[in-house]
Amino acid sequence: MLSIADLLIHPPLQNLVYPQFSEVGLHVWVLRLDAMHAILSGNKWLKLAPWLDTASAQQSVGIVAHGGPWSNFLHATAYACQQVGLAFTALVQAPPHTSTATLADIVAWGGQLVFEPAFNAQRQQHWGQWAAQNGHLYIPMGGDGPEGVQGVAKAFNNWPHLQNFSQVWCALGTGTTCLGIAASKLAFGQLVGVNVGLNQRHYLSLLATMAQQYPHRQFKILDHPNLGRFGKMPAYLPPLMNNWAETHHLHTDAVYTAKAFYLLQQMAEAGSFEAGTRLLLIHTGGLQGNRSLPPGSLSYSWPAS
Ligand SMILES: *Cc1c(COP(=O)(O)O)cnc(C)c1O
Numbered sequence: 001m002l003s004i005a006d007l008l009i010h011p012p013l014q015n016l017v018y019p020q021f022s023e024v025g026l027h028v029w030v031l032r033l034d035a036m037h038a039i040l041s042g043n044k045w046l047k048l049a050p051w052l053d054t055a056s057a058q059q060s061v062g063i064v065a066h067g068g069p070w071s072n073f074l075h076a077t078a079y080a081c082q083q084v085g086l087a088f089t090a091l092v093q094a095p096p097h098t099s100t101a102t103l104a105d106i107v108a109w110g111g112q113l114v115f116e117p118a119f120n121a122q123r124q125q126h127w128g129q130w131a132a133q134n135g136h137l138y139i140p141m142g143g144d145g146p147e148g149v150q151g152v153a154k155a156f157n158n159w160p161h162l163q164n165f166s167q168v169w170c171a172l173g174t175g176t177t178c179l180g181i182a183a184s185k186l187a188f189g190q191l192v193g194v195n196v197g198l199n200q201r202h203y204l205s206l207l208a209t210m211a212q213q214y215p216h217r218q219f220k221i222l223d224h225p226n227l228g229r230f231g232k233m234p235a236y237l238p239p240l241m242n243n244w245a246e247t248h249h250l251h252t253d254a255v256y257t258a259k260a261f262y263l264l265q266q267m268a269e270a271g272s273f274e275a276g277t278r279l280l281l282i283h284t285g286g287l288q289g290n291r292s293l294p295p296g297s298l299s300y301s302w303p304a305s
Contacts (some may be wrong), residue, residue: 010159011036016248016281020268027265031162034285038303043177043283044076047143050151051082056129060137062087064127066119068231069094070292072103072140072253072285076112082109091116091127091138099290104154109196121254138187142174152180162186165280169264171196171256172221175206177284188280190218194260197230201220224266227259237262238297245300253286 012035016028034041055063063086067074074090081088090109092103098113103113103260116123124140131138141218142148166189170178178193195203205220208218228234233254241258244250252258264281289301 009036010161013161014248016250016251018265018268020265024273025269025277026268026273027276027278028281029165029279030275030281030283031150032283034251034283034287038286039079040076041287042072042076042283043144044073044285045080046155046180047073047148047176048076048080048139048151050147050154051137051139051143052080052086054147055086055137056084057074058137060086060135062089062134062136063139064089064091064136065133065143066091066093066116066124066141066230068092069098070289073107074290075102075288077139077143077148078109078111081111085138086113089114091119091123093117093119093234102288105288141185142176144174148174148184149180152177153183153185156181156184156186157168159186162280164188164278166190167192167279168282169194169260169279170282171260171284172198172203172206172255175202175209177282178206178219179210181211181282182210182217182219190220193219193221194263195221195227196256196259197224197227197232204252209244222263222267224263226266231255233293238293242299245298250283251270251287251300251304252283253289255289256286257283 012032014030014032016030021028033043063081065077070090078088090106090111090113092113094115095117128138133266168181168188169192172193174194182191237258241252252261290298290302
């Protein structure tokens with residue numbers, strides 16, 4: 001059974017050696033959150049753990065959460081619920097009868113799918129009420145909110161092997177993981193969120209929240225025109241992903257981590273880093289989502305064989 005103690009596992013820190021980095025005096029380490037657990041990969045477990053504590057404190061019988069048909073969050077939540085013996089209702093933002101490998105896993109772990117193609121504030125309110133009346137806990141999008149932020153902060157506070165970084169990089173979804181790193185006691189120079197193609201309004205509000213709540217942190221968001229829209233994979237990406245897997249045993253996901261890694265390489269090649277920069281790139285996991293790619297795109301599969 002899972003417990004909060006699982007947060008205490010130190011994720012491996014991989015020193016990433018590339019000529020493009022060493023030539024400009026850039027030192028890169030990857031924090032392999034993807035390697036913490038075979039199924040519950042990445043940042044989702046960090047965000048989820050405090051919600052499970054809340055569910056336990058409230059003696060909830062189940063959890064309700066919403067996400068897309070390939071959602072890493074729904075996937076992780078379904079697995080965690082099965083492990084701790086909670087019911088799980090997945091509100092899937094997709095047309096009825098949509099079938100994906102992610103949804104198949106959720107069903108196999110005992111989760112119930114409810115298709116909500118037009119999920120909005122009103123439907124969220126409806127399900128919030130339903131959850132309250134039925135002894136369930138409703139978790140907002142992606143494990144957002146103070147619980148998610150605190151879960152990430154707590155994990156980073158338990159990893160004293162992370163020291164002396166000039167920059168910490170993390171791909172942005174809701175921004176909860178970045179906020180959690182900002183909220184942690186970790187000392188570092190600059191916090192960098194990689195914009196993997198979500199809308200600008202979202203990022204302006206994240207910048208405002210960061211400045212208001214964590215004014216002692218230097219936070220910036222980086223964009224690159226080649227990264228494409230959120231969830232869309234540019235054609236140049238799969239060959240690069242295959243190359244990183246081959247040369248560095250680094251499996252990335254097409255939505256978040258591959259784009260962050262690509263941007264890092266582009267900036268290193270453009271000479272954007274001062275010599276001596278020590279950079280920590282957070283591998284936030286998400287590898288199960290690669291199953292949405294056309295078969296044969298990648299030389300590696302999930303779960304790793
Ligand atoms: C969800 C997710 C993110 C984004 O995390 P947020 O806390 O929502 O910003 C980044 N990478 C991967 C692989 C994810 O699944």
